[in-house]
Amino acid sequence: MKTALLICDPTHEDFITAHGNITNLVTELFKNFANRSLLPGLVSQSLHDGIHEFNALGGELPENVAEYNSVIVSGSACGVNDKEPWIQKLTEFLRDTATNHPKVKLIGICFGHQIISNAVFDLPVKANPKGWEIGPYKIDLTETGKVIFMGKESLTIELFHHDAVFSEAPPAPAAPSAPEAPSTPEAPPPPPPETVIRTTKIWGKTEKTDNQGIVSWTGSTLNSVDDIHIFTSQGHPELTQEMTSTLINLFEGKGIEKHAADEARKRVAAFKGDLDQDALALLMWALSTGNGKAFKFSNDS
Numbered sequence: 616m617k618t619a620l621l622i623c624d625p626t627h628e629d630f631i632t633a634h635g636n637i638t639n640l641v642t643e644l645f646k647n648f649a650n651r652s653l654l655p656g657l658v659s660q661s662l663h664d665g666i667h668e669f670n671a672l673g674g675e676l677p678e679n680v681a682e683y684n685s686v687i688v689s690g691s692a693c694g695v696n697d698k699e700p701w702i703q704k705l706t707e708f709l710r711d712t713a714t715n716h717p718k719v720k721l722i723g724i725c726f727g728h729q730i731i732s733n734a735v736f737d738l739p740v741k742a743n744p745k746g747w748e749i750g751p752y753k754i755d756l757t758e759t760g761k762v763i764f765m766g767k768e769s770l771t772i773e774l775f776h777h778d779a780v781f782s783e784a785p786p787a788p789a790a791p792s793a794p795e796a797p798s799t800p801e802a803p804p805p806p807p808p809e810t811v812i813r814t815t816k817i818w819g820k821t822e823k824t825d826n827q828g829i830v831s832w833t834g835s836t837l838n839s840v841d842d843i844h845i846f847t848s849q850g851h852p853e854l855t856q857e858m859t860s861t862l863i864n865l866f867e868g869k870g871i872e873k874h875a876a877d878e879a880r881k882r883v884a885a886f887k888g889d890l891d892q893d894a895l896a897l898l899m900w901a902l903s904t905g906n907g908k909a910f911k912f913s914n915d916s
Contacts, residue, residue: 616665618684618685619687620687621671622669630861630865633861637689645899672693676708683719686721688722688723690726690727695733696741702730709731725776728848729780735831739780743777743778745822747871750879752850754850755820779849814834815829815831827848828847831844839907839912840901843898846902852892852896853892859883
């Protein structure tokens with residue numbers, strides 16, 4: 616496993632003191648999944664091999680993205696439409712990675728979902744007129760979602776967002792373009808590059824947000840996790856109930872209105888079930904480690 620984790624958030628010190636930084640959260644997501652799965656040794660070894668942190672907020676990005684199995688783009692308190700140089704730089708990086716490095720898996724969480732959707736699929740991101748989604752939400756899976764999450768009908772994970780990605784039909788990213796060869800009288804022009812078919816689908820939705828995540832793969836049939844090139848989630852599989860409560864307290868009055876914060880606290884308090892963190896952790900881990908071929912899908916999407 617060699618994963619580039621792009622940190623896009625100036626995480627509040629109080630949150631770090633209580634729960635750790637973003638790298639800690641992603642690592643714990645995988646470790647907790649390992650402890651509840653039959654793969655503890657394999658997952659632990661892959662974590663040891665490497666999650667490499669990059670301060671995208673400070674303009675730091677991988678110089679050679681081809682060295683990595685995957686790129687994970689974190690959440691952020693910033694917005695995709697903010698006129699910040701680092702956001703433009705990240706947008707260009709993601710567009711290039713999606714187009715020219717099909718073997719590098721792209722994974723986006725919350726802000727990561729939004730910026731990948733905007734940079735790669737040219738989908739608009741804006742404030743959701745239906746308001747905030749904060750706390751544990753049931754995400755209804757589309758037919759594609761049921762396939763990639765092995766027959767589940769829905770997932771419950773923590774949400775923490777106001778901006779959302781719009782449009783129900785994201786186009787596929789452009790296929791890598793073949794380099795042009797010089798044409799001379801002695802050499803006929805090269806044949807046109809082979810057409811690469813890409814399929815892109817939304818995998819889940821809630822009452823407030825039609826696009827809770829995107830999955831994109833090469834070809835028309837999705838046979839295993841390894842086929843997936845891009846996976847995004849508006850929700851936060853790395854967050855727990857306690858972490859969400861901390862964020863509500865930190866951001867109330869600093870972007871989150873009191874009524875939205877109160878509603879979120881009620882939602883957190885009322886939820887008594889289990890979060891589906893492992894379902895997303897498995898998919899993200901398999902994509903990040905190159906173990907996706909071991910997880911085959913039972914039917915076409």
